[in-house]
Amino acid sequence: MAVTGFLIEKDGSVASADRETVERLLEKGELLWFDLYQPDADELGILATVFGIHQLALEDAAQFGQRPKLEDYDDFTQLVAYGVNEGSDDLVEVHFFYSVRYLVTVRHGDCAAFAEVRNRLAHRAKPIGRLQLMHHILDELTDGFFPVLSSFDDRIDQLQDEIFAKPTDGQLSALFNMKRWLIGVRKVITPQRDLVASLVDGVNELPGMTREIERYFRNLYDHLIRISDLVDSYRDLLSGVLDTHLSTVSNRLNVVMKQLTILATIFLPLSFLTGFFGQNFAWMVTRITSLPVFVVAGIALPAAVVAALVVVFRRRGWLTADGTVPPARPAQRPRLTRQQRWHQLTPPQGRRSP
Numbered sequence: 193m194a195v196t197g198f199l200i201e202k203d204g205s206v207a208s209a210d211r212e213t214v215e216r217l218l219e220k221g222e223l224l225w226f227d228l229y230q231p232d233a234d235e236l237g238i239l240a241t242v243f244g245i246h247q248l249a250l251e252d253a254a255q256f257g258q259r260p261k262l263e264d265y266d267d268f269t270q271l272v273a274y275g276v277n278e279g280s281d282d283l284v285e286v287h288f289f290y291s292v293r294y295l296v297t298v299r300h301g302d303c304a305a306f307a308e309v310r311n312r313l314a315h316r317a318k319p320i321g322r323l324q325l326m327h328h329i330l331d332e333l334t335d336g337f338f339p340v341l342s343s344f345d346d347r348i349d350q351l352q353d354e355i356f357a358k359p360t361d362g363q364l365s366a367l368f369n370m371k372r373w374l375i376g377v378r379k380v381i382t383p384q385r386d387l388v389a390s391l392v393d394g395v396n397e398l399p400g401m402t403r404e405i406e407r408y409f410r411n412l413y414d415h416l417i418r419i420s421d422l423v424d425s426y427r428d429l430l431s432g433v434l435d436t437h438l439s440t441v442s443n444r445l446n447v448v449m450k451q452l453t454i455l456a457t458i459f460l461p462l463s464f465l466t467g468f469f470g471q472n473f474a475w476m477v478t479r480i481t482s483l484p485v486f487v488v489a490g491i492a493l494p495a496a497v498v499a500a501l502v503v504v505f506r507r508r509g510w511l512t513a514d515g516t517v518p519p520a521r522p523a524q525r526p527r528l529t530r531q532q533r534w535h536q537l538t539p540p541q542g543r544r545s546p
Contacts, residue, residue: 275333305332
């Protein structure tokens with residue numbers, strides 16, 4: 193029976209992913225990695241009948257939605273970890289089943305980390321151990337967060353520039369969507385960091401762990417710490433951007449209210465003067481009979497009042513835009529290259545497992 197996934201032999205070559213080949217390679221001890229992609233019930237049944245995976249672990253692999261964890265069974269270890277798909281920013285859940293005889297991964301989403309690991313295995317000169325291979329996969333899953341978070345940082349800067357220029361409801365919706373995604377990342381990165389910490393500190397042990405391989409898991413732990421710090425800092429940045437949006441909207445509303453108040457204040461004495469001279473009294477009607485009187489009382493006096501009010505408003509600074517947030521252009525903000533950003537991490541080749 194053909195299986196949807198990849199079957200890698202111990203020498204790095206790709207074998208036919210079917211039940212017979214899996215049984216043969218497992219019996220000979222030549223099975224290195226069995227990667228199942230979106231398996232159905234029959235394909236998961238192979239894990240129970242051929243590999244002897246416990247029913248509880250199979251239920252987790254069938255349902256997914258698990259938090260990062262490490263479960264130690266009698267003859268194998270189950271490990272749940274997460275990566276991210278750079279194209280869509282979707283989180284990818286991966287279930288590992290590891291023993292000294294095999295390494296099985298189960299996933300429902302696509303991730304560039306698996307293609308990268310398979311490519312490295314195909315061009316590898318010497319064989320690799322199963323525990324080293326699991327570190328490779330975990331390392332690629334973890335490092336996949338860095339370019340995504342770097343793009344996330346750019347989106348925060350761009351959104352902040354747009355808010356300074358003109359705040360809209362669409363930006364507020366984008367802010368909440370970004371915060372929701374960041375919370376989802378934090379929910380998986382924090383337990384994943386603690387999981388690797390338990391391996392480094394010796395709380396949990398994996399068969400075949402040596403001091404040399406442990407160094408690479410320590411490096412993986414360092415990457416997870418940096419990702420966790422980035423997530424926390426971006427969460428604070430998003431909260432600051434949200435406050436900026438609300439403050440900018442409130443500030444602009446205050447400016448509009450100030451302008452309307454100034455207009456109402458200017459028309460208040462004009463309404464009083466026109467109302468006063470519009471009273472139908474005989475004494476006033478008999479005396480406002482010439483053009484000079486009309487020009488002085490009807491035009492010059494209201495104009496003088498408006499001019500006086502404008503002078504007073506200007507001296508007090510009420511006609512200026514002080515206190516508002518001027519539009520900011522992206523070019524006015526200092527930009528850092530990716531090499532200058534402390535969080536942009538490209539692990540050196542010497543730190544990868546041999």
